[in-house]
Amino acid sequence: MQATTLEAGSELDGFRILRRLHAGGMAVIYEVEREDLPGPAVMKVPRLEQGESGATVVSFEVEQMMLAAAGGGPVPALYAQGDLAREPYLVMERIEGETLSARMDQLPWSLDEVCRVGAIVADAVQALYERDIIHLDIKPSNIILSLDGRAVLIDLGLAHHAHLPDLLAEEFRRPLGSAPYISPEQIFGVRNDARSDIFALGAMLYQLATGHLPFGAPNSLSGLQKRFRMQPVPPRGWNPDLHPGVQEIILRCLEVDPARRYANAAQLAQALRDPDSVPLSARSYRRQRDSAWQRFKRWLFGVGFDPAAVPPAPIAGSDPIVLVLVSAWQSDEALQQALRQQAARTARARPRTRMAFVTVVKPAPVMGVADDAQSAPRRHLRLLVELRHWAANVDIEAARKTCHVIEGADVGRAVLEYIRANPVETVLLAAGPNEAFAGRATAAVARIALQAPCTVQVVRVPPGS
CATH class of the missing domain: 1.10.510.10 (Transferase(Phosphotransferase) domain 1)
Structure with missing residues (x-):
């Protein structure tokens, strides 16, 4: 059963569903209870079915970060959050009114x-x-x-x-x-x-x-x-x-x-x-x-x-970014490990930077798919979890890592758009010894290396290593 179709009396991670309060375009809200909660609570579950956009997942991530950072006050207090790899949700204070x-x-x-x-x-x-x-x-x-x-x-x-x-x-x-x-x-x-x-x-x-x-x-x-x-x-x-x-x-x-x-x-x-x-x-x-x-x-x-x-109010701030391109077409574990090691070395050498781990996927079909498990947000969520797992093996503190799943028919163009829109100072990407036979990979690496308005480092593994 999808979490957005839970019935009263059912449970999710020990939270008992009391009733559905609201079903919106982006999420469903339930009233929930659990013995360890400090007071009345609601659970917000994002819609991940077909027809939804991958932006639903990003927006969910943002709300989770903001509630945690705010710590209550002018917004509801955050009590718990679901595992992205299984079922994302937010449990928060219920505001009476x-x-x-x-x-x-x-x-x-x-x-x-x-x-x-x-x-x-x-x-x-x-x-x-x-x-x-x-x-x-x-x-x-x-x-x-x-x-x-x-x-x-x-x-x-x-x-x-x-x-x-x-x-x-x-x-x-x-x-x-x-x-x-x-x-x-x-x-x-x-x-x-x-x-x-x-x-x-x-x-x-x-x-x-x-x-x-x-x-x-x-x-x-x-x-x-x-x-x-x-x-x-x-x-x-x-x-x-x-x-x-x-x-x-x-x-x-x-x-x-x-x-x-x-x-x-x-x-x-x-x-x-x-x-x-x-x-x-x-x-x-x-x-x-x-x-x-x-x-x-x-x-x-x-x-x-x-x-x-127009000078913005002094709330703005952004650290320089090192973009690490994690490519779906590369399955060479030695090459992937070399990219992780180079990312860790770069992070240690530039302590003020943030490491943005990026993977690019083809846009979801316009007409959607028959199976909700293959919907755009479910696919985005699955790839995001895989990317986070990949990045977890890079030896730097978690606070300096972000993961991004970007849709784009052309990998090189999508990465260049990201670079030009954000304070990226270095790009790390991997190229294996047999890249000459992988047209998509070769074209993307070459285009990024030639057109990126920043430093580009291509990580390679010598043949036979």
Whole structure:
């Protein structure tokens, strides 16, 4: 039986399933119990069936890392986690309360409620930031209003940590976030600016105060990019009685340029608790969008918007990477052992580097497969476990190792894309004495060696050794 189809009364690793709480597109949530748990708990099981993407596994890895790093507080406490080689799951604290999305049928909210809830959510975002984490997927369904008056943030599968490897940024080249709330810089792939969460909070506050989304719910990249040049209808255009200070707060959060937003969530929370003290500008009273000329100027700015030119908040950080290419086509154990030994020597010589062990596989079939055991996420998970086993035999500390399964029809191109998108300073790859007869291997090794914008070391084993 798949873990996502567990019935009440069944068990998984000693956890007794009490009931299914939620079945989402990425995971299934159960209420569970076990004698050694410190309190009420839920189990989150990722969906690994056909039709799902390998990104499900990466997102699961990210959430596991973030919950462990946060240690509770503004997010649920992590109690246990499943073995990736058997059945992945996360067991975490159950927060008593309701998600913010459960109250979205009551929009628009009163001014007092918008400010009260907005402030406690901003408090939670700030507390997460103080743990060096940016959520990057703030939206009503990812916020629980607890019975004790807190806001608790859930679903950290897209989050970024200042001092942990950003697996999503390293492996994917597309916008990651929820379309109605994603910040402009996230659309360009910037994931290390805490002010991205301020933008999402502004979009959510706009929705609570007006009953509308500021940019709708676009489903294409061009639709997402409209927020660079199209100003939303001022909140007072929907709700004429809205406090001018609250409109000023919301529109400041929704600035395209992160430098013009609130610097952090603590400032936003303070403004929401005292909107009468917010300095007002002309836009505080507007009920219509800017004039055609002003929109044209905004369009010009949007066309030239370059998030790389905007200094990110000081949460960003990344160690240099040594990429170790572990190739599926090579079965020579002597060659594999030589690659492991060279990786260990390189790591000892460069103590500030991180070792990224990478394997490249062909993309999963578009139409999926008949057997869930061969689905894209199951295949990704299986290869990830094998890669971790391979890397475990490299004699360096575990904290300096990450493992990446990347899809790509062309191995050389996939590796070069990874190198160009990440701070890779050295590539280690193996080439055996009979590589001349392995066309795919030869082409990949040659292409990486010739085109990589970094040092490339080719590990070989002499014939007859």
